[in-house]
Amino acid sequence: MSTLDVRTDLWDAPAPPRPTATAFDYDVAIVGLGYVGLPTALAYHAGGSRVIALDASSRRLRTIAARGADLIDSDRERLDTALRSPAAFRLTSDVTELSRAAAVVVCVPTPVDARQVPDLTALRAACATVVAAARPGQLVMLTSTTYVGCTRDLVERPLRERGMEVGVDVFVAFSAERIDPGNVGFAQEVVPRVVGGATAECEERGARLLARYADRVHRVSSLATAEMTKLLENTFRAVNIALANEFADICGALDVPVTEVIEAASTKPYGFMAFYPGPGVGGHCIPCDPHYLLWQLKALHVDAGVITEAMTRIAARPRRVVERIRDVLGRAGKGTLGARVLVVGVTYKPDVADLRESPALEIIDLLADLGAEVQYVDTHAPHIHLVSGRERDSLADPGAFHPDVVLVHTRHHDSDLGWLDADTVVVDGTYRSADIAGRVLL
Numbered sequence: 001m002s003t004l005d006v007r008t009d010l011w012d013a014p015a016p017p018r019p020t021a022t023a024f025d026y027d028v029a030i031v032g033l034g035y036v037g038l039p040t041a042l043a044y045h046a047g048g049s050r051v052i053a054l055d056a057s058s059r060r061l062r063t064i065a066a067r068g069a070d071l072i073d074s075d076r077e078r079l080d081t082a083l084r085s086p087a088a089f090r091l092t093s094d095v096t097e098l099s100r101a102a103a104v105v106v107c108v109p110t111p112v113d114a115r116q117v118p119d120l121t122a123l124r125a126a127c128a129t130v131v132a133a134a135r136p137g138q139l140v141m142l143t144s145t146t147y148v149g150c151t152r153d154l155v156e157r158p159l160r161e162r163g164m165e166v167g168v169d170v171f172v173a174f175s176a177e178r179i180d181p182g183n184v185g186f187a188q189e190v191v192p193r194v195v196g197g198a199t200a201e202c203e204e205r206g207a208r209l210l211a212r213y214a215d216r217v218h219r220v221s222s223l224a225t226a227e228m229t230k231l232l233e234n235t236f237r238a239v240n241i242a243l244a245n246e247f248a249d250i251c252g253a254l255d256v257p258v259t260e261v262i263e264a265a266s267t268k269p270y271g272f273m274a275f276y277p278g279p280g281v282g283g284h285c286i287p288c289d290p291h292y293l294l295w296q297l298k299a300l301h302v303d304a305g306v307i308t309e310a311m312t313r314i315a316a317r318p319r320r321v322v323e324r325i326r327d328v329l330g331r332a333g334k335g336t337l338g339a340r341v342l343v344v345g346v347t348y349k350p351d352v353a354d355l356r357e358s359p360a361l362e363i364i365d366l367l368a369d370l371g372a373e374v375q376y377v378d379t380h381a382p383h384i385h386l387v388s389g390r391e392r393d394s395l396a397d398p399g400a401f402h403p404d405v406v407l408v409h410t411r412h413h414d415s416d417l418g419w420l421d422a423d424t425v426v427v428d429g430t431y432r433s434a435d436i437a438g439r440v441l442l
């Protein structure tokens with residue numbers, strides 16, 4: 001309503017009563033049950049919360065209900081328990097259910113498109129749904145990694161536009177997820193959470209929600225600080241991985257074993273953190289998150305040369321792997337055309353089935369474009385679909401393929417390389433497969 005529309009006869013009238021929060025049937029609703037949202041929903045449930053677990057994809061819900069989701073063993077057990085108590089763990093795609101939860105946590109994907117521009121389609125859709133369903137007394141918490149100001153743009157402002165007073169009628173917080181899928185070393189409970197709120201009361205409610213399962217909650221002064229914290233964490237990793245890759249190449253040129261150097265440097269108890277080189281980065285975080293920051297900075301004409309260069313180098317890493325394979329083949333007197341290349345492990349990291357942004361997919365396509373006959377073996381990924389449209393199935397009997405060269409891309413803990421012939425040329429993309437005799441590094 002513009003100022004001209006204000007009804008002066010209401011000026012002195014008593015304010016209408018604020019809508020009051022009636023009791024909620026559930027403590028929390030998780031929107032988006034992917035690699036992050038599902039373990040989060042299970043952590044809340046295991047912590048004693050009544051949970052609405054909501055996903056837009058009925059296929060995903062069927063997979064979860066059939067216990068087919070890619071989870072670490074402890075979460076698999078939690079899922080089993082949760083599915084046996086449907087009154088306290090409600091799997092649904094019905095967005096009208098959201099109004100039954102005291103808090104709504106948004107955990108949908110935030111990828112980038114082919115031009116590395118943030119693709120906010122899922123986040124916008126999820127936030128619009130949550131805002132439309134919001135009711136008095138509810139807390140809305142964004143946990144997807146995103147740009148600075150996103151929670152204000154997609155949640156806080158639209159709630160105000162709905163006529164709700166943020167910090168009084170409804171509450172808005174941001175707390176990025178820090179889960180590391182497939183990593184059994186860090187239970188979700190023990191990883192501290194950072195939270196910021198739109199107001200002090202929002203921060204307080206956000207912290208109380210997280211404390212339902214997290215042992216430690218670190219509060220920051222604003223939504224923007226919390227959003228930026230996550231961007232720093234993952235940009236830090238990206239830049240350091242790019243540096244580790246560069247050090248690997250430098251060590252290669254100077255004939256120094258890079259892994260030994262990193263392990264030696266790691267003995268310093270302060271000022272150093274080990275990052276290891278590899279064939280590139282994948283997954284939904286490192287190849288994507290820094291671009292949320294770069295995209296925002298570009299619009300503001302703010303220089304971020306170090307981050308830009310690191311992301312460029314990271315994106316180029318799979319090509320470097322292909323060059324190394326060509327080099328190794330050349331030394332054996334073979335060209336790439338018709339060469340038989342076997343890739344061991346195609347997921348982006350060990351012990352997950354996640355193929356998103358995996359460097360292996362680009363490497364296989366690049367080698368196939370050069371005329372190589374490329375196959376792979378990976379018990380976590382029985383079938384792959386490449387950007388080129390090519391498809392492959394994991395070889396059941398890799399030894400029978402008789403490769404000219406093997407690229408070790410990812411080693412799961414249960415990887416069995418017993419089929420490797422002692423005289424097969426192996427390029428160790430992990431840099432850490434010291435058990436393979438005669439391996440060459442990237």
Ligand SMILES: NC(=O)c1ccc[n+]([C@@H]2O[C@H](COP(=O)([O-])OP(=O)(O)OC[C@H]3O[C@@H](n4cnc5c(N)ncnc54)[C@H](O)[C@@H]3O)[C@@H](O)[C@H]2O)c1
Pocket residue numbers: 031032033034035036037054055056057060107108109110122123125126143144145146176177178179180181283284285
């Ligand atoms: N994967 C990781 O290692 C990791 C770690 C920390 C943080 N994050 C962040 O967490 C967020 C989620 O990542 P993820 O890996 O779990 O994604 P994901 O692709 O595995 O899962 C997202 C889920 O959200 C569902 N979804 C999409 N749009 C929806 C909507 N409008 N309503 C309801 N459900 C919807 C999808 O069906 C899917 O099941 C991202 O922002 C990511 O950056 C990811």
